[in-house]
Structures are given as C-alpha cells and as structure tokens.
Amino acid sequence: MTGVLGAAAFPNIIPVSALGRGNTTAPSERITLATIGHGNRCRNVTPHLLLFDQLQCIAVCDARKDRLLAGKAQVDKHYGNTDCAAYDNFQELLAREDLDAVFIATGDRWHSLASIMAARAGKDVYSEKPMSLTIEESRAVVETMKRFGTVYQCGHQRRSVDSYRFQTEVARNGLIGKVHTVIAQNWENPIVAPEGPRPVPEGIDYEMWLGPTPWHPFVPARFHGWNYFWDTGGGTIIAMGCHYTDIAQWGLDTDDTGPVHYKGAAEFVPNNFADVPKTAQVTCTYADGRKLIVLSRARFADRFIRFIGDKGWIQVDDETNVVTAEPESILKLRQISARSWANPGGHIGNFLRCIKTRQETICSPEKSHRATTIGHIANICIRLGRELNWDPKTERFDDPDANRMISRAMRPPWRL
C-alpha cells in the first residue's frame, strides 16, 4: 500500500541538515532575517526561526514599543548579545542592504502590503496568514513576487506537517474513493461589546498600526479585536479558515483554481460591535461538483478538516493533531511524526532552502492566493447575502456588486 502513497507528486521534505554545510554555517553564508510585527504569533515562531543555524535574525520591527523591546530581548537572549536592531518603521528596516529576508507577523491589514514592499526592496518573504485582506491584494502579492523573482512562503504551515500531508495524500491517491466533499470547521466569532474612542496609549504608533486601512479613532475593542472588523480582518472564516482551504485545495488538487459557486448563511446577533457574523456556513462548489463546506461555529477546540469520499473519509482534528479515518486501516499507512501544526520548523526549513535554490516554496504565492480567495469570497457571499458565481480563470464574479468587493481603496500614502 505504501506504493500507492508514493504515486502522488509531493515534494520531499528536506532536512535542515541538508541546507547548510555540516552542522554549522559560516556567518558570511547565513541568511539574514528580520521580523516585522513582533506580537504573540511572532513570539511563538521566533524560537523556531532561531533554531536554524543558517539563519541570523538581525533586527525586529513593531509599531508598538513594548512589543519591539520584547522582540529585541527575545532575539538578543538567544544570541547572548545585544546586536539585534530595533525598528518602529519597517520601511527603514527594508532599506538595510544586509538584510536577505523578512518574517511578517503583523495584523492581517499589513500582510500583503508589507510583503510587496519587502519584495520591492529585494527581500525574500515569509508572511503569516491570511495572505491579504482582499482578493486584489493577494493577486498583487502573486504578481509582485513573480515580478521580482522573490521567494515567498505563506504561513499555511500545515502543508509542512505530516498529519495534513498524510491526509491529502490519502485523498489524492483515492484511498477513500472519489472525494466529493471537504468539511472545514473553524470556531465561531466572539461577540464584541460596544465601546467608544479612547486616547491612543503611549508607545503605540497608531497611524502605522492603521496603515492602509480606513482611518478610525482608537477604540480598544477594535484595536485588540481587529480580526472581527471588516476594515482590518475577516473573522475566523479567513483568519483560521485559510489554513483549511489551503489543505482542501491541496487534497483536491485544485491549487491553481478554486470553487465556482458559493452559497452561504450567517448569523448576526444583537448588539454585536463586531462586523463579522457570530457563526457562518458557506458551501463552495467546484466546477466538477465537489464541495468544500466552510464552517464558522462551535468552540475553538472543535476545529477540524475532513475529506469525504465514496469509500470512506479522513479527518485531522486540528486541536489535537489526531487523524481518524474510515476505513480505519488507512491509518496504518501513516508514518507518525511528533510534529504538529504548532511547530513551523519544517515550513521555515522549506523557506530557507528555497532562498538558496530560488525554487518555489511549498506555500507559493499562487497556491496561497487561491486558498485565501476562497475565504474572501465566502465573506463577500455572506456580506451580500446572496449566492455568487466565480470564474477562477478571470477572477471575476458574475455579480457587479461582488466584483467591486474584490478590492478597496488604501489610505495614502499606502498603495499596492
């Protein structure tokens, strides 16, 4: 049976050791990297970055002073010196000629623009997900990375995790028969209590924080809960959902296209300060009739992705990394690895190797754009409250209103 699994054309996972020469890398050969946005996510990923001997983190950047200082301290502690530079403006950081690559872990509003600006400055990019706030933004990322020959890795790190890899191999090799449905369950959005404007706290460059999004006074609920307001986020269906749409696209072998029809429902609850609905369900149908059902409901710990075929199913429980399947015998084909989605080491390794080889990463711009687009369209569908037809080739709807929502104006001086 392992022969069956070997049939799909999956890239090899290259061990870290293969990237450097021996166990250590000469300083002159190290890839220099800086972080942009040193919040919770970056704090969690940085230790994994620093594990790579062929990488040297030379700077951190954040518009919040407290995070900037904490980021610098985190990097300095690892190296046992005070060499890590700290920037509150990423444009100054990108001007450094000795910088090879950036890790972007800002809020969603900056992901695409910071990626594009880094590429224009000649830096390679690892950007956290979601790739963008709009479909146009992520398409612009694709074009920009192609234009400058930039190596870009999107933080859909589940592609580098063996449980999801196994799941998609099972789906693609027909071990559960012909896959007809994928279910991706995210947790539900929280209810946000209404709140009025407050003075901007000291140590925050709020203009930089807002970046390209429409001006809005400082409101703590929006500032901390940016994911739940359309100006700055798109709720769990895009924030988390993009991980699952990415795996769905991989498992369905539709990385260069996407669903053509969207039908959804959403639940807006009373007096919710957040823009996004509390719960949502969108059924995305591919041209050949296969369905991807994206759910935003239930608790955080209940998230999963399941492929259903005419001879069985396979599911990864995202919280526990436990894989279940029917028939259960499929699971015997899996070579267990302790690494779960929480460890992005393999994903970082893939990025670093591609910087050297100039090859496409496992989460290339095009694949990531297609996966992200599904979440954006799902949101457009529930915002407009009607079914939508999408042409993945022209990347246009047959609905004029929806077409307008493919893009939106950026607040100057920012633009794509």
Add this chain to the structure above:
Amino acid sequence: MMNKSSKTLLVFALAYVFITSASFSQSFTPDEIKDVIKAFGTYDYAGDPTPTCTIENIIRYAGDKPQLRAVVEEAMVTLLESDATFRARQFVCHQLWIIATDQSVPTLEKMLLNKETAEIACYALRTHPSAAASCALREVLDRVDDVTKVRIVNIIGDRKDAAGIGRLTGLLKSDNAALAEAAAVSLGTIGTDKAVRAIAGARAAASGKMRAVLTRAWLRGAEYYAGNNRMADALAIYKTLFDESEPLLARRSALVGGLGTGDSRAVGLMNTAMDQDVAVLRAAAIANSVMLKGQKVTKKLIAMLKIAAPQTQVLIVEALAQRDDPLVKDAVTAAAYSENADVRIAAFNVLGNVGDGPSAALLCSALAKAQTQQETDTILASLRRMKGRGVDRAIVDSLSDANPAARTQLIGIINDRGYRPAVKVLLQQARHENPSVARVAVRAVGSLAAAGDLAKLADILVETRDKGVRDEAVRAATKLAKAAPDRKAAIQLIADRMDGEVSVEADIALMRVLAAVPSDLSLERLEAALNADNLKVRDAAVRAIGQYPDASAAKTLLAIFMRTKNPTHRTIALRGCIHLCKTADIGAQTALTFYQQAMQSASAVGEKKLILSGIADLSLPAAIDLVTPLTDDEAVRTEACLALLAVAEKSAQQAPARAAAAARKILSDSALTDLHQRARQLLKKADALDSNPL
C-alpha cells in the same frame, strides 16, 4: 399611529436579530429606507452597532431590486450633502463602495475637494464602475491639495484609466517626489503602450529613488507586452534591465521575467546568468529554466551539470527532473554516481520519476552502499514509484547479489509494487538462512501468491525452525486458504500436512491455520487434536477451538468446559463458548440451553459472572427464570440483577408480568439504588403492557 422616529426604531429592532442567507427574511419599504438612513446622520464612533447592521441589511435586501437601490443611493447622497457626522459619512461611503452609480458621482466629486472627506470619497470611487467616476477623478486633479492629489493619482492608476495617461505623464516631472512616484506607479499599473513609452522616457533621465520606481513600473510594462503576446517588446525591456550595470534586484527580476515569457529568445538570458559567477542569478536561472522548452535548454543544463559545484548540481538535477526530454535520464543517471551525497540523493529521487529497468538496477546496487538513512529512504521511495519498463524484473534479478539488509528491503519493495511473477523467487527467498529475509519473503508470498502456491508455502511452514518465519507462514497460508477458489481442497492440504511427520511446533502452526478457516474438516481435526498424546498439542487445540470463528464449535467448547479439570482450559472454553453464543449465528434458544448447562457446571464465581454476562444479551422470558435464583447468591448478586434487568427490559413486550416481577425484585433491594430508576421505568412499561396487551 406610530410617529416616524418610532417606526425607525422598529426597523432597527427588526434588524437586531437578522440572519442572512440565500433566502432573505427581512424586508424594507422605500420610506423605511429613507428614514433609517436619514436617522443615521447623527451616528458617531461610540454608537450602538444596531444602525450599521440595519443599513447593511438594507444593502443586502435591495441587492436585486434596482428601484430600491436607487432609493438607498439617493438617501445616502442626501446624507453626504447634509451636516451628518464624519462617521456616518464614512460608513455610507463604505456602502457606496458596493452600490454607487452615476447618481452619487457629483457629491463624491465635491467631497474630493475637501481634504477632510477626500479619503472616504476615494473609498467609494475606487471601484466605481462608471466613466463619470473616472472623469471626476481627472477633473479635480488640479483643484486639490498635494496629499489628495497623490490619493487620486493612485486611484486613476488602480482603475487602469488610460484616459489619465497624459495627466500622469506630466506629473512624472513634478517637484513633489511623492506625486511623481505615484504617477510612475500608476502608469505602470495602466500599462498600455503609451504608458510604457512614458515610463521608458522618464527612466532614461531619472536617478536615485525615482529611477528605482520607474524601473519597477517598466517591469510592469514588460509584463503588459508579454501578456499581449508582444514578446519582442517584453524581452527588449528585460534584456536592458539584465545588463550588468543595473542593480542586482533589477537583473534578477529581468531574468525571471524574461524566462517567464517562455520565448526561445530568452535562452540567451539564461545562458548568461548561468555563466556569470553570481550565485543568486545562477540559481534563479536554473530554477526558472523550466519555463523554456527545447533541447537547447536541456543541453545547457547538462553541460553545466558536468562542471558546476555540487550544490549547483543538485539544483540542476532537480531542474532536469521537470523537463520532458529524453536526454534527462542519462544525465541524471550519471549524476547518480556522484561522490557527493546530496547530488546522488537528488539523482536517485529524479530517477524515481524518469527511470526504467537499468535505473532500477542501479538503485538496487546503490542500496547496499547507501551512507545515510536519507539516501536509503530516497532509493526505496524511488524504486517504489518508478514506472519505466523492466523495473520489476530488474529488482527481482538484483536479489541474488544483495546483502541480507538490502535483500529484505527489496523484497518489501516487490511486495509494495505488487509484482506477482516474483512469487517463485520469493518462495526461494523464504528458505533463506537469514530469518529477516525469510520472514519478509513469506509475508510477500502471502500478499502476492495464489492458492496454487499453498502447498509450497505449507512446506515452508512445516520445515522452518524459525518462529518468526512460522508465524508469517501461518498468516500467509491463512490468507491463501481463505481466498482459495476451492477452499475445501486448501483445508484438506493443510490437514494432510498434519498427518505427515511434522514437529509439534509445525503441528500447532497448522492447527492455527485450520482454526482461522472454519469448515467441518477443520473442526474435526481440531477436535481430534484434543486427544493427542502431546500436552502442547492438546493445549494448542483448546486454544484454537477457543478462538474458532464459527458457531459449530460452541458445543465442543461447552463439552470441554464441562469435562476438563484444567482451569485455564475451562476459562478458554467458557469464554469461547459465550463469545460464540453472543456473536455467531447460534439461535437464542440454543444459547439459553448452553447457558443452563454451563451454569450447572460452573463452580467458580468468575465463571458464573461470565455466564451471566452472556445471558444478559438474551431476550427470552425463560432467561428471567434462569437468572432470578442467582439474585439471591451473594457472590454474584450485582451481576445477576444487572442481567435480570437487561433480560426483563428486552422481554417486557412478550412477558410483561414476568418483567414486572423482575423489576419489583430489584426495587425491593435497597442495595441496588443505581438500578432503581431503570427498574421503575421497566415496571411502568410492563404494567401498562400487562393491562393493555394489545
């Protein structure tokens, strides 16, 4: 009669719990829409979110109703013209982003002239589909402040407004650097012939940051040409930007862009990049060489492969893998002999995709020499998926020269590849002196062989002295016997082997096969073994019958239980019997009889409990009679009561009075409070059935 503000409040309240879906649940009249939007004029940032939610609902509701959309837009324009709060106007502009028509353009144009409102007006105009919007943006350009001017220039570009090229070209020379740069970017975005010419002209005279901006815009111009199949024009730009005098980023971009055209005239770019000693350009050229078709490119890569450093060779081998070219196989095969492990591994991996029989032979030979686990794993993965001609035969032929470790792995590959003609060789390998080789060979025989091979497999089973090989042979023989078209003959073959001169271990192994393939003969032979002279054989016979999958063994097991004095055999037999009574096609009445007989012979408490667990599954009223006396046996009282309740629940329909009596018995026992609720429910049900049996 409701006043207007009350009506508006009601509309807000209705929207409060709105659920959107494909089927819309809330409706609005034109007057309600006007009222809601008018009332929204006082909305501020600290406001209750309900009104914004209502307006979003209105937008959804009006979506497919042109007349209502006009009402919405008119009301929004009125609000924008009023002294509404900034927040109200901002929110309204965000809705006009979705629905605005020409109707709102004059008002939005006026808002552009005010630097306080220009940003929100731009939001509505950015994707506004009408020509009037484009015209308005161009018209106001000379009448706005510099910040707004940049904003508008950006939008003209984003809207790809070719009519704005003239204005933008003029702005390239602006003293305001931000404005000039914005104009350059917009020209690149618009990307028509005229725009590209303007960019090229300005770039020739530019320096510093503006030149970098214009270079990026020019790259977009090249993309415009390539997208319109004007490859010569595109390549002209790329070749200019690839010049050594240009910054490295421009050169890399030009190289990737040039190769991306797929045009054969771009081969020169690739060759130059490969020949120059700039690592990033060389790597980019190799990685993007796949964009260019033809043997010229393949030959260049192969030539490079011979002289490049090992790390570059790895990249070239990977690039060759993506070329559909017959030259690739030989080149990669040569690389597979490299002294550098990384190069070898890359080549082994590629051979998995392009290799054939000789390639497989090469990999089989390399397997014994592999220096790392990664090298071994790569070879095995490639052998597993290789599809070329003669691969299976080559792997089989390689077995004779392989050392035991490699031989074991190769037999596993043959098994994974499902190569059935290898069975003859595998049967030979199954007698190999190295037990690991023999075991994996027997396992492969089990997967690949047919019933006709059972005799030879049985010989191996009988003759081997290795327990592991024997266990594998039992599994393999079971598989073959089960799948045999003539199962009776297969079982007879196994039984005949038992009649021969065989060791005790072989005898026991043959019994295990028989026990897994039920038939009259199988059971007969196993029953005969119960009387064997050898204690081990007798013991194995009991165990084999204890796991027998067929109901026919239940009676034998009961007899063993009632007859033997060996406590282990008693337990095995009783468990086996109860298991069959519960799961096999044995009939409830027969099972009850078995349980009665077993209970009479049961002496240990554990045995009684085991029997009670079986009785609990029955739905015969007679079972109540069997269990009831045991509820007075202190040692098994709890288990008996559980069984009684379970049986009574299942029998209530047939025998309500007996079920009720059982329930009352349980209720009368104060030590069984955990069961009382179930008993009460049973009693209620049984009483009802008893009073109205129909």
